[in-house]
Amino acid sequence: MKIFSNKNFVAWYFVFPVAFIHLFVIGIPSLASLALCLTDWRGLGEINYIGFENFIELFDDRYLKKAIINNVIWTIAFLTVPVGIALTCAYLLTGIKRGQMFFRLAFFFPYMLASVINCQIWKYLFHPIHGLGGFFERIGWDFLAVSPFTMKSTSLFAVAFVDGWHFWGFLVVIYLTGMYQVDNHLYEAADIEGATKFQKFRYITLPMIRPVFVFSIMIIIIWSVPVFDYVYILTGGGPAYSSEVIANYMYSQAFERFDVGYSSAIGTLMFFYVMIIVALFGLFRKAGWDI
Amino acid sequence: MIRTIISFASVIILSTSFSALAKTKVTWSMESNADRDPIMIEKLQNAYNNSQDNHELVIEFEDNETRLTSMRTAMIGGMGPDIVETPGPSYVKEYHAAGMLENLDSYAAEFGWKDKMIPWAYSSGVFEGSLYAIPKTHESMVMLYNKTLFEENNWKVPTTLEELEDVAGKIKAKGMNVFSYGSDGWQPTHEHLVGIYLNNYAGPQAVYEAIIGEREWTDPVFVEALELLKKHMVDEGYWSGSLENYYAIGWDDFHAQFANRGAAMMTIGTWTFQATQLGIGASDDEWGWAPLPSLSSQSPDPNFMIAIGTTMSVNANGKNKEGAIDVLNWIMSNKDKVLDIAKDFEFGEMVVPLTLSSSDIPTDIAPQVQDYLSEYARITGEGNYGYCTWTFWPADPGVHIWKDMEVVWAGDISVEDFLYDHQKMWDKARKNGDTLPVPLRN
Structure with missing residues (x-):
């Protein structure tokens, strides 16, 4: 009985309610979903075990391959554009004494809006009749005459742009928090040495916010895997699968084609992919990375 | 005198309450549409409820995508609405294969549904030789x-x-x-x-x-x-x-x-x-x-x-199958009421595929629609x-x-x-x- 009053055990009392809920809401359904990938279940009725048939089909599915490639492009895009802009803006904001709160709020505002609202705003802006395209056309310019959401060559980037637009403000807040933790004496010393603003950023700010930065990279990589809402609302993965991503494809298989077994197989792939990323970051941490 | 009035009022209130209590609830999960819902409440739910004393139809409106997912989840759990509305035969097929829909053969025979419906529309609800769904609306x-x-x-x-x-x-x-x-x-x-x-x-x-x-x-x-x-x-x-x-x-x-x-x-x-x-x-x-x-x-x-827009079936695990059948039969037996609903949508919705004669077509709808209904009947009738x-x-x-x-x-x-x-x-x-x-x- 002594073990239950042990100081180390007390923490488990606090964790237990959440762990219990997680077990039923996430744990068991996730395990069931993993099990379904070996079946031909159609969402209703009989469940038949079919071994690895779904996985064999997966490797032959050209649209899934397309979706995976798009997810990779999406991840790269998010690791570069919003991160770059957010770092720059956060750094510039640290130098602003007056009205900083206004900019912080302005940058963060899209993140507070529901994805449906963000999507509708940009859909209207890019609308060929009511949007900027229609406006420019009326004054004789051909600029944006075609919505980038409806062109095969631009749809993925257009959706990523909208999602990135809503997301980068969140990164600004994270980076800004990290930057305020940096000891001011370091900057003062650098000023005495005659360092430029860029040098201070490169040799002081960036190394000092590394834990926050690496964390942001990790969440971007992980969050890029189940990206769904912006794609679903703006393009539905089209045109011609040009903006298709894994989660949207999985949704289509389960709820349009009623192929829940196959959809679970896609989900299983996503699960292992995320696990690998988490494991990699775990390894980095063990290797002494400050994350 | 006052005592008599109070007694009389009590009897009325009690009898009304008992009659309400005696009614069994029939639930229907229906696709939501801001323009359509009030008409469905007035001309379907209330009209049915006022027509008899045994059942109380309750239509629950919900966005279609959410509705289909929640209805499916409920039905897997052995629950769900008494009347199952689906977007078409491919959905009926899934529910039928899972044994979740009531076989309607005996009711169709008892109430003569087959004779009341356009033959192709009736057969669209026949799976493995038995009737499992009735079209709520058909279209072209x-x-x-x-x-x-x-x-x-x-x-x-x-x-x-x-x-x-x-x-x-x-x-x-x-x-x-x-x-x-x-x-x-x-x-x-x-x-x-x-x-x-x-x-x-x-x-x-x-x-x-x-x-x-x-x-x-x-x-x-x-x-x-x-x-x-x-x-x-x-x-x-x-x-x-x-x-x-x-x-x-x-x-x-x-x-x-x-x-x-x-x-x-x-x-x-x-x-x-x-x-x-x-x-x-x-x-x-x-x-x-x-x-x-x-x-x-x-x-x-x-x-x-030819196409079916929406279908109606009876949940095999529903709490009030008898009531659900009664609602379907009310729809099948009240051509004038159903046409009155369809009329409000210019025959774009709730066009139950009942056999119509030219005199059934309302005259207070757009002339183009009147013309279409006649032509549709003539041309499809010719095969x-x-x-x-x-x-x-x-x-x-x-x-x-x-x-x-x-x-x-x-x-x-x-x-x-x-x-x-x-x-x-x-x-x-x-x-x-x-x-x-x-x-x-x-």
């Missing part, structure tokens, strides 16, 4: 045109491919779009067009043969049909001016485009009649409709594609009907036909390759017993 595809505009320009409403291409050239020369239509907000819109080209180029007989497995979808006639659609869509930009604009334009936009002379015609389902009447019907222009033109000599006669994809295609090929059509239009795969994949999906569906009921052709 038509071609709408701006009658005033056509008269002003002496254009002829096209009935053949040559006439269509001829008038399309003239319309484009006037700076207008040929057809107003788009898929924004509803990606499966593509299947409306695919269905038109399959039926009106290859012909309903060829489509029927492919559905029942007597002809391959890779047959050259289907290849030609979809090549023609690709030409009209991608090369000619018939719909909203270009493929990209077609993708960008949604329901409100294409109705506005048609109403304000941005386009001269519109290919659309009959569910649009009310919106058309409120759109172009409210402008200075008059609208007309016509059967979709024949696109080849293989489909020389005008035909109407000239085609097949809409969302009613006769199993789930997997049913999604493929619209989703992957974009890949064809994008030029990523050929029509031949697309139809090869399509045939493979049909083969798989046939092997798994996933095909849907199709009425025998005369």
